Amino acid sequence: MLSLYNRAADTDGRPREPRILGSNTVRLIRSISTHKRYSAKSPDLQYSYTVEYELKALPLEKLVRAAFVHLRSRAHSQQPVSCGVSVSSWGPARRPISSGGSVTLRPQDQWTETDITPHVSPQSEGHLSLGVQYQCAKDKPVKVAVGRGKGRRRTRGQPTSPKTQLRVPALLLFLEEEEGGAPRQRVESAITAARSVPRPRRSNELGNIGADIPNYTRKNSVAKNQCKLHSYRVTFRELGWDHWIIAPHKYNPRYCSGDCPRILHYGYNSPNHAIVQNFISEMGVGEVPPPSCVPYKYKPMSVLMMEKNGSIVYKEYEDMIAESCTCR
Secondary structure (H helix, E strand, O other), X not given: OHHHHHHHEOOOOOEOOOOOOOOOEEEEEOEEEEEEEEOOOOOOOEEEEEEEEEOOOOOHHHEEEEEEEEEEOHHHOOOXXXXXXXXXXXXXXXXXXXXXXXXXXXXXXXXXXXXXXXXXXXXXXXXXXXXXXEEEOOOOOXXXXXOOOOOOOEEEEEOOOOOOOEOOOEEEEEEOOOOXXXXXXXXXXXXXHHOOOOOOOOOOOOOOHHHHOOOHHHOOOOOOOEOEEEOOOEEOOOOOOOOOEEEOOEEOOOXXXXXXXXXXXXXXXXXXXXXXXXXXXXXXXXXXXXXXXXXXXXXXXXXXXXXXXXXXXXXXXXXXXXXXXXXX
């Protein structure tokens, strides 16, 4: 999951462009039961796993795709792996579903995935049983030097130890979960704070009332402490969240601070309401405060975290990093 996270997000947790996952949430589902079986004829090359998963309380109606992650065996960590793969399951109508393909892992690859979306359905009744069969190519003999004494050396073929080349596969569910569907209330409260300000309408879409107020544009002045974006980095350890947030380690939400100018020009993207409020404040009509410097646009953030049940989840949260400021 950490490898998947590093592919999808940069060191600050911002999703890379273009987004490669195709969904805002990826859940690693742990199996509740696993059975391993070898072929009697060739125990080293043909083997299969039957894996069962509990899918209750998961929003399968939001499923974008499902994938089996094929994991390299530690005994073959530096060798190329080539295996045929056959996946089977039972559909909602109790009819068998089968799919096939192949798996190739280069020496530097630790895992690869196979799409198994047809095997996962919202009508799975909260339980999924998958069978996967591997048929892998034989290891090539390795030539090693042997001999006794000086000047006497010869070679012989020594095959690698007979080990299964792929471990029990893992199940990944790619989901487009609704915003606010976080598994922990602590995440909910943090995101609620980041969402406290709705995005205003762009002031130049339908015209700006400032252009119609007599003498409004003549009162131009530059604020000494001008409204702008500021950087602020904090670690999740400082927030006390490092025991359940795996990555990223640091967070730069950024914030808006400063004085709003007397003339809110188009560059501030202020709504007409803010322009009128600023004018009323300048005129001293009633006790109306001037507009405030607040975020205008936001960027999403990717988080890799651990749930209470030990599952690992990749999730993209919208509106987590301030990108620009406005006055309103």
